[in-house]
Amino acid sequence: MPEHRYDPHEIESRWQDVWATEHTWEATNEHDAGGRSSNSYVLEMLPYPSGEPHIGHLKCYAVGDAIAHFHRRLGRRVLHPMGYDAFGLPAENHAIRTGEHPRVSTAESIASFQRQFRSWGISIDWSRELATHEPSYYRWTQWIFLELFGSGLAYRKEAAVKWCPHDQTVLANEQVDAEGRCERCGTLVEVRQLEQWFLRITDYAERLLNDLQEIDWPQNVKTMQRNWVGRSEGAEVTFRCEELGIDYPVFTTRPDTLFGATFFVMAPEHPDVSRLAQGTEHEHSVREYVNVSLNETNEQRGNADKPKTGVALGRTVTNPVNGEQIPMYVADYVLMEYGTGAIMAVPAHDERDHAFARAFDLPIRRVIEPAGGSDAADADVLPYTGDGVLVNSRADFDGLPSREAVSEIVRWLDVEGKGHASINYKLRDWLVSRQRYWGTPIPILYCDSCGVVPVPYDQLPVQLPDVEDYTPKGRSPLAAAEDWVNTTCPSCGASARRETDTMDTFVDSSWYFLRYCDPFNDLAAWSPEALREWMPVDQYIGGVEHAILHLMYARFFCKALADLGHLDFQEPFNALFTQGMVTKDGAKMSKSRGNVVSPASIVERVGADTARCYILFVGPPDQDADWSDAGVEGVHRFLSRLWRLAAETAERAGGPSGPVESPIGAEGDDLVLVRKAHWAIEKVSGDLRRFAFNTAIAAVMELLNDCSRLRDSADVETQRFALTTAASLLFPFAPHVCADIYDRLTGERVWEADWPNADEELLERDEYELVCQVNGKLRDRVRAASNASADELKQLCMAAPNVRAHLDGKQVVKEIVVPGKLVNLVVR
RNA sequence: GCACCAGUACCUUAAUCGGUGAAAGGGCCGGUCUUAAACACCGGUAAUCCGGGUUCGAGCCCCGGCUGGUGCACCA
Numbered sequence: 001m002p003e004h005r006y007d008p009h010e011i012e013s014r015w016q017d018v019w020a021t022e023h024t025w026e027a028t029n030e031h032d033a034g035g036r037s038s039n040s041y042v043l044e045m046l047p048y049p050s051g052e053p054h055i056g057h058l059k060c061y062a063v064g065d066a067i068a069h070f071h072r073r074l075g076r077r078v079l080h081p082m083g084y085d086a087f088g089l090p091a092e093n094h095a096i097r098t099g100e101h102p103r104v105s106t107a108e109s110i111a112s113f114q115r116q117f118r119s120w121g122i123s124i125d126w127s128r129e130l131a132t133h134e135p136s137y138y139r140w141t142q143w144i145f146l147e148l149f150g151s152g153l154a155y156r157k158e159a160a161v162k163w164c165p166h167d168q169t170v171l172a173n174e175q176v177d178a179e180g181r182c183e184r185c186g187t188l189v190e191v192r193q194l195e196q197w198f199l200r201i202t203d204y205a206e207r208l209l210n211d212l213q214e215i216d217w218p219q220n221v222k223t224m225q226r227n228w229v230g231r232s233e234g235a236e237v238t239f240r241c242e243e244l245g246i247d248y249p250v251f252t253t254r255p256d257t258l259f260g261a262t263f264f265v266m267a268p269e270h271p272d273v274s275r276l277a278q279g280t281e282h283e284h285s286v287r288e289y290v291n292v293s294l295n296e297t298n299e300q301r302g303n304a305d306k307p308k309t310g311v312a313l314g315r316t317v318t319n320p321v322n323g324e325q326i327p328m329y330v331a332d333y334v335l336m337e338y339g340t341g342a343i344m345a346v347p348a349h350d351e352r353d354h355a356f357a358r359a360f361d362l363p364i365r366r367v368i369e370p371a372g373g374s375d376a377a378d379a380d381v382l383p384y385t386g387d388g389v390l391v392n393s394r395a396d397f398d399g400l401p402s403r404e405a406v407s408e409i410v411r412w413l414d415v416e417g418k419g420h421a422s423i424n425y426k427l428r429d430w431l432v433s434r435q436r437y438w439g440t441p442i443p444i445l446y447c448d449s450c451g452v453v454p455v456p457y458d459q460l461p462v463q464l465p466d467v468e469d470y471t472p473k474g475r476s477p478l479a480a481a482e483d484w485v486n487t488t489c490p491s492c493g494a495s496a497r498r499e500t501d502t503m504d505t506f507v508d509s510s511w512y513f514l515r516y517c518d519p520f521n522d523l524a525a526w527s528p529e530a531l532r533e534w535m536p537v538d539q540y541i542g543g544v545e546h547a548i549l550h551l552m553y554a555r556f557f558c559k560a561l562a563d564l565g566h567l568d569f570q571e572p573f574n575a576l577f578t579q580g581m582v583t584k585d586g587a588k589m590s591k592s593r594g595n596v597v598s599p600a601s602i603v604e605r606v607g608a609d610t611a612r613c614y615i616l617f618v619g620p621p622d623q624d625a626d627w628s629d630a631g632v633e634g635v636h637r638f639l640s641r642l643w644r645l646a647a648e649t650a651e652r653a654g655g656p657s658g659p660v661e662s663p664i665g666a667e668g669d670d671l672v673l674v675r676k677a678h679w680a681i682e683k684v685s686g687d688l689r690r691f692a693f694n695t696a697i698a699a700v701m702e703l704l705n706d707c708s709r710l711r712d713s714a715d716v717e718t719q720r721f722a723l724t725t726a727a728s729l730l731f732p733f734a735p736h737v738c739a740d741i742y743d744r745l746t747g748e749r750v751w752e753a754d755w756p757n758a759d760e761e762l763l764e765r766d767e768y769e770l771v772c773q774v775n776g777k778l779r780d781r782v783r784a785a786s787n788a789s790a791d792e793l794k795q796l797c798m799a800a801p802n803v804r805a806h807l808d809g810k811q812v813v814k815e816i817v818v819p820g821k822l823v824n825l826v827v828r
Numbered sequence: 829g830c831a832c833c834a835g836u837a838c839c840u841u842a843a844u845c846g847g848u849g850a851a852a853g854g855g856c857c858g859g860u861c862u863u864a865a866a867c868a869c870c871g872g873u874a875a876u877c878c879g880g881g882u883u884c885g886a887g888c889c890c891c892g893g894c895u896g897g898u899g900c901a902c903c904a
Contacts, residue, residue: 178900220832220899227900234904252904265904304829304902333902343904352902426903544898617853619841623834624897631840634854641868686844695842698852705852708869771848776885778848816884821847826884 004647006640008607012736016121024751025123027079029518031529040071041079041534043573045542045550046512048085049109049131053116055582055589055615055627056543058599062612062733063579063621063693064541065122069732070688071538072123073755079534081516082117082124084110086133087505089167089184092438095470102438102470106133116600120608121735128519132508133438137515139461140525141508142443144557146454147564148199149444154432156452158195160269160336161431165189168472169435170196172504173428174228174549180302183549191269191294197433197442197501201556205229205425207570208555216575218622224547230426235410237419239264239317239344241328244276248317251339251424254349255413256405258321259393260367261344262357265310265329268293269336273313276328280314286330293332301332308333308356319344320418321394321409331356339424347383354383367392368402430553432504437470437477439502447489447496456490462498476500509550510557513537513572531567540573543581551576577691580624582615589627597627609734610636616693616733639737642704642730645711646723646741653716656747660717660724662759669713675762676706677725682758684729693733700730720745728756771822772797774806790817797823 019025044064047057068080084106091102091109098105110131117124130137148154162171166187175183182189201208209229212222234253241248248264266273268290277286289311293301310331319326333352334343347357347364357364368388387402397405413419433442441462443455455462465484467477478500479485489496511525518530542550551573558572581588584595602611614635618625650656666674680703687696703726707719714722724745731738731750742750770784770793780800784793794815797803807827814826 223832224899230903232903250904254904302902306902308902333904335903338903345904350904352904355902424903547899617841626840628840628854630854637867638853644868692842694840695852698842701852769848773848773885776847776883781848814884816847818847822885824847824884 004644006643006737008609008639008737011643011740012119012121012608015736015739016118018739019121019123020118023127025080026125026127027077029530029533030077031533036533038076039079039534040068040076040539041513041537042068042071042539043079043081043513043516043537043541045540045546046083046085046509047113048088048090049106049113050088050090051109052112053599055597055599056579058120058611059579059582059615059621059625060541060543061117061120061122062615063577063691064539065612065735066616066688066693066732067539067541068123069735069751070755072751073732073753075754079128079516080123080125081128081130081519082122082126083128083130083512083516084113084132085505085509085512086110086131087138087439087502087508089436089438092436092470095438101466103133106131116603119603120599120612123735128516130512130515130519132440132505132512133464135461135463136522137512138440138464138508140515141440141503141511142455142460142462143457143525144511144561145440145503145507146443146457146460147566148560149454151560151564153200153203153560154197155200156195156197158193159198160191161194161196162189163192163194167436168474170194170431170433172431172506174430174552175504178302196431198429198431199556201430201553202425202427204556204559205231205427207559208427208552211555211559211571215571215573217573218544218576218578221544221547221551221576221578225552228427228548228552232424234422234424235406235413235419236340236422237344237413238320239342240320241276241315241317242325243315246272248272248342249340249419250342250344251422252344254346254402254406255409255419256390256400256402257346257349257367258319258344258409259390259397260346260348260365261319261326262347262363262365263326263329263345263353264317265331265334265343265345265353265356266313267334267336267341268330268332270330270341273330276313276315277330282312282314285311286313289330296332304352308352308359310356310360320413320416327362329356329360337428338426349383349385351383351385365392371401430504430556432507433499433501434504435474435476436472436502437464437467439505440464440508441478442499442501442503444499445487445489445496446499447492447494449494450489450491450496453489453491453496459490464502476502478502506549506553510553511561513554514567525566528568535567536569536571537573539575539577541577541579544578547578577622579621580619582625582627584627586626602632606632606636607639607736609737610639613639613697613730613734617697619694621691621693638701638704639734641708642700642723642726643737643741645704645707646727647744649716649719649723650744653720653745656744657720658746659748660721660746662762663715663718663721666715666718669710670715670718673706673710673714673718673722676703677722678758678762679703680729681725681756682763685755685758688732697730697733700726703729725756728753768820770796772800772803773822773824774803775826776824779803779806786820788819790819793817793819793823797825 042064044060068078072078086106091106094105095102145154162176164171164182164187166185176189177183180188232253235255236249236251238247238249277283310329313328313330315328316325317328345353347353348366349368369391370388390397390400390405410421441464443462445453447453465481467481470477485498487496514526517534518526554572559570561567562570584597589596614632617635618631663674680699683699684696707722727738727741728750739750766786767783769781772780780802782796782800784796794817810827812825813828816824
């Protein structure tokens with residue numbers, strides 16, 4: 001028998017060539033062919049091309065490719081495209097260091113990503129490839145911006161915004177982490193008052209929240225989005241400062257506690273603070289306090305355990321429900337960015353207000369009592385933040401449960417013109433302008449006479465000009481491109497200046513999945529027919545780190561574009577799968593730790609099939625997985641054994657011998673093997689549907705174990721069937737080696753074969769081992785027919801020798817019969 | 829502090845409706861093959877975090893605790 005050696009490199013390049021020359025994975029737009037339900041759009045989040053792909057990319061695309069292959073084999077037309085999120089800071093920072101144009105380094109990175117994706121054998125439709133930095137793409141990003149501008153969804157305003165001193169640009173709220181650090185570089189951000197471009201995502205808060213119900217996404221991602229939108233119901237209530245004649249609205253979720261408001265607090269950033277303190281004895285201390293707080297980081301200020309600080313403003317406001325004059329304070333526990341930047345303080349029923357009142361010796365008045373009497377020992381302890389019954393309020397409100405009191409009081413305030421029901425959101429509008437070079441230019445002009453002027457559609461794209469110096473200086477490097485900046489106003493012909501800020505790169509990636517449907521269209525961003533054919537995405541795959549950023553922005557874009565009549569769906573991604581991280585020695589891979597495993601070196605050593613199978617076999621793909629070289633070896637051995645046994649079997653069968661059918665009338669070891677193959681079909685099909693790739697691969701391992709074990713006792717044709725089935729089932733995970741095995745055994749192409757069907761009859765056994773228990777303990781086992789009745793099973797069990805020994809002299813008081821499994825006799 | 833998820837052999841995972849004496853791969857040990865080793869093949873090894881409860885029966889359900897992870901957190 002000749003030597004059979006598994007040579008992954010030879011096999012992988014051979015099949016990759018076939019797929020490339022035959023354009024196997026390309027999907028054409030056929031409009032009415034088959035209808036949307038027979039199509040499938042499988043998409044992984046587009047990569048940011050920087051250097052080389054890392055192991056996380058391998059995992060993401062291994063998952064996506066398995067799904068894409070599975071859908072194709074189920075008979076669907078699959079769209080599985082690839083592109084690059086090519087604008088962004090790393091390329092620009094590289095340019096600052098080296099002077100090399102970002103276009104050049106970006107092109108190099110893209111080439112390297114392409115090369116590796118091809119070497120992994122991912123079934124990508126390369127004909128639709130795009131990159132967001134190409135004018136043919138960002139022309140339409142600009143078009144969308146203008147559409148949003150035209151409808152008022154893109155606007156300029158001056159606001160307190162987050163500024164990253166390291167990257168020298170403003171950031172969106174979402175791009176600052178909980179500690180107040182820049183999402184990209186980790187620098188503490190500062191707050192600056194600047195005029196910037198915003199997108200009105202807050203208009204969509206309610207829909208972004210409600211429509212989460214419509215989509216099949218992981219619970220934790222939905223929860224994060226809900227938290228980020230941060231909806232709370234309550235009321236806006238006006239407190240009037242009589243001395244200065246100014247009304248201050250506050251937002252509260254507890255209007256039922258209004259009678260317990262004993263003071264009033266403003267955020268240090270509140271624009272009226274200095275004016276209020278002016279001329280009072282507190283003027284100086286207020287100014288000092290405000291200065292100190294403004295210089296504190298979010299990290300310092302945001303700590304709830306920190307003792308409460310603040311100073312009196314020396315003014316009072318009127319509590320609208322009882323006319324009381326209550327003192328005003330400025331304190332840093334009140335945030336300018338939430339609500340109105342001022343609060344009513346109810347120390348008896350709010351932990352923070354309580355802490356402040358204790359520190360400043362302010363009155364604490366209980367207005368809510370826990371319902372159902374105070375039998376609980378801690379019912380009298382303040383602050384009490386739960387619901388209850390009103391006390392110490394107004395005669396007609398006292399005794400009302402909190403919930404009812406909320407609506408009663410709000411109704412009364414409304415009538416009096418002192419307040420109204422209100423819903424508040426944590427979500428802020430999306431700040432999209434950036435003072436950086438390598439991004440999509442914002443297509444806007446400033447004309448002295450016409451003001452803010454959108455660039456006419458027929459002048460798109462506004463091309464990104466070349467510049468000499470990429471260094472950010474607090475304004476975009478584009479400002480230095482005088483020839484480009486100075487232009488003429490399209491409406492009046494006078495001289496005008498271009499907007500020099502570029503767009504947040506998250507704008508680019510908020511619509512790329514639409515462009516894939518119609519990538520060559522140069523008359524429009526897409527045609528409605530193309531979208532009808534593919535959108536929404538059936539299965540989206542990516543890292544959970546985009547739970548809020550990209551995934552929220554993309555949802556917002558679709559809703560806004562749908563409102564503008566450009567889309568006829570509301571949600572871009574019907575189903576989402578978030579893959580877990582790949583760690584090494586329990587820690588995140590990073591250059592500084594020196595624990596980076598490069599996909600290229602793994603592919604070089606053991607081949608792409610092993611790399612892909614390993615990353616999917618190592619554990620459930622939604623969980624983190626620790627990289628282990630020994631585990632890689634194990635999977636490599638498995639593929640070697642599979643290939644060798646298949647090659648040897650093909651030879652014994654006399655070469656490729658055509659399509660293979662499940663053998664009929666098999667007996668003995670042949671039947672065992674045929675059954676195992678059908679069991680594997682059932683198992684892998686189910687596992688693929690629920691993303692349990694690890695167990696799917698384990699099932700094929702089991703099938704291979706039986707093939708090896710029964711190599712000499714089962715018929716060659718049975719072997720051929722079992723191994724063909726193994727290759728067919730493993731193909732979504734290890735496409736090259738499975739294509740090769742399938743070809744050797746049958747002469748056919750596995751990717752053109754239908755997904756196999758399990759024969760129900762072969763899955764059922766006509767006999768099984770019945771477990772016989774006495775008092776829940778296993779005492780014996782007997783063979784039982786599958787169709788035996790409960791009574792027969794009981795008799796069988798009672799007759800079992802070891803059971804009889806345990807029944808001796810005892811009385812059976814209960815019998816539990818589980819057909820197909822066991823009989824349990826309870827005796828006394 | 830609150831919420832969610834997870835704790836199974838040395839490691840990583842599996843166990844569908846609560847139903848056998850808990851399965852797979854890797855590791856390790858031994859054997860066959862080899863001059864020797866690698867590969868391959870055969871065999872062996874070892875576990876339900878702790879404490880209660882429900883049940884004829886619990887890895888699985890309920891309560892409490894411990895450990896780890898993730899998210900939220902001065903959001904009025």
